[in-house]
Amino acid sequence: MTDERALLQRRYEQSSTFLRGSTSGEPSTSKRPYVTLTFAQTVDGYISGRKGRQLRLSGDESMAMTHYLRTLHDAILVGVGTLLNDDPRLSARLLPQIPPPDSQPRPVILDTQLRSPPTCRLLKNYQSGQGRQPLFLCRTGLKGSEQGKSLEAAGATIVEVTGMDWPSILSILHSLGVKRLMVEGGAQVIESLFMARSTSSASGIGRAGDLIDQLIVTVSPNFAGSDSTGYKSPKWSDPVPDKTKKQASAEEEEQTGAAFQVRKKDWFGDDAVWIWTRAKT
Numbered sequence: 242m243t244d245e246r247a248l249l250q251r252r253y254e255q256s257s258t259f260l261r262g263s264t265s266g267e268p269s270t271s272k273r274p275y276v277t278l279t280f281a282q283t284v285d286g287y288i289s290g291r292k293g294r295q296l297r298l299s300g301d302e303s304m305a306m307t308h309y310l311r312t313l314h315d316a317i318l319v320g321v322g323t324l325l326n327d328d329p330r331l332s333a334r335l336l337p338q339i340p341p342p343d344s345q346p347r348p349v350i351l352d353t354q355l356r357s358p359p360t361c362r363l364l365k366n367y368q369s370g371q372g373r374q375p376l377f378l379c380r381t382g383l384k385g386s387e388q389g390k391s392l393e394a395a396g397a398t399i400v401e402v403t404g405m406d407w408p409s410i411l412s413i414l415h416s417l418g419v420k421r422l423m424v425e426g427g428a429q430v431i432e433s434l435f436m437a438r439s440t441s442s443a444s445g446i447g448r449a450g451d452l453i454d455q456l457i458v459t460v461s462p463n464f465a466g467s468d469s470t471g472y473k474s475p476k477w478s479d480p481v482p483d484k485t486k487k488q489a490s491a492e493e494e495e496q497t498g499a500a501f502q503v504r505k506k507d508w509f510g511d512d513a514v515w516i517w518t519r520a521k522t
């Protein structure tokens with residue numbers, strides 16, 4: 242075995258042990274996929290640099306973990322901001338054995354206005370047989386537009402989604418056969434998924450973040466600085482409850498995000514990686 246292959250094999254073994262059983266949970270309703278939200282951030286909480294400039298945050302070990310994680314999902318979703326900025330491949334490659342395109346997770350782009358260029362790498366890779374066919378979700382009425390036609394001519398599948406809200410996006414993806422979805426960013430997508438609610442709780446209104454089943458965050462030991470790009474998350478319940486404080490009102494309870502609990506943590510090179518799963522309510 243070459244040194245390079247032995248290295249990939251070691252990283253694969255650490256990743257598969259760490260992620261064992263991580264996507265075996267069931268979504269709270271059968272009408273949407275199991276949702277993993279995952280991203281890498283600096284220790285001061287940023288996911289990209291100034292004005293959204295791409296930062297290489299994951300080291301080689303945690304990057305290999307992310308690629309293994311991709312193989313556990315049917316689709317990988319990013320926003321059009323990430324496509325325009327990074328031109329990503331969204332495939333599982335840093336592995337001892339690279340899955341063929343048909344067994345790769347399907348790339349999904351949230352692109353309300355169809356701003357993605359037909360020359361993007363996802364489409365080029367699909368045309369050359371090196372990537373799975375990407376799916377672009379846009380607002381209703383755009384599929385037949387000039388831009389829609391040129392994306393389709395380049396190999397895109399385009400699906401219109403009324404509203405482009407998360408319950409609708411997840412429901413459409415589920416109807417297209419996506420049972421396990423990995424959401425990888427960028428900043429606006431992370432924030433909007435954190436803030437989104439299901440409407441399936443007993444009271445009829447879910448809690449912010451309750452469409453996320455699992456959260457996997459890589460923290461790199463770097464600082465990006467205050468003019469960098471981050472995300473907001475909901476108001477969480479106090480990690481250390483203040484016993485002197487009176488009990489939260491129903492309104493405060495309603496505004497508090499869904500509860501997550503740490504399931505695992507490990508070091509991948511210099512990066513710390515945590516897995517949280519949403520506590521069942």
Ligand SMILES: NC(=O)c1ccc[n+]([C@@H]2O[C@H](COP(=O)([O-])OP(=O)(O)OC[C@H]3O[C@@H](n4cnc5c(N)ncnc54)[C@H](OP(=O)(O)O)[C@@H]3O)[C@@H](O)[C@H]2O)c1
Pocket residue numbers: 279280281282288289290293294295296298319320321322323324326327351352353354355356405406407425426427428429430431433434
């Ligand atoms: N550190 C990490 O793990 C990581 C991972 C991925 C990306 N990134 C970084 O993130 C940066 C890009 O982030 P970004 O915030 O500019 O872009 P983004 O989150 O990738 O995409 C945002 C765009 O997606 C579209 N969109 C459609 N439906 C949406 C919905 N329901 N929620 C949110 N967005 C929706 C919107 O554009 P339309 O209105 O035109 O549809 C929105 O402007 C890049 O620098 C990239 O390197 C970091």
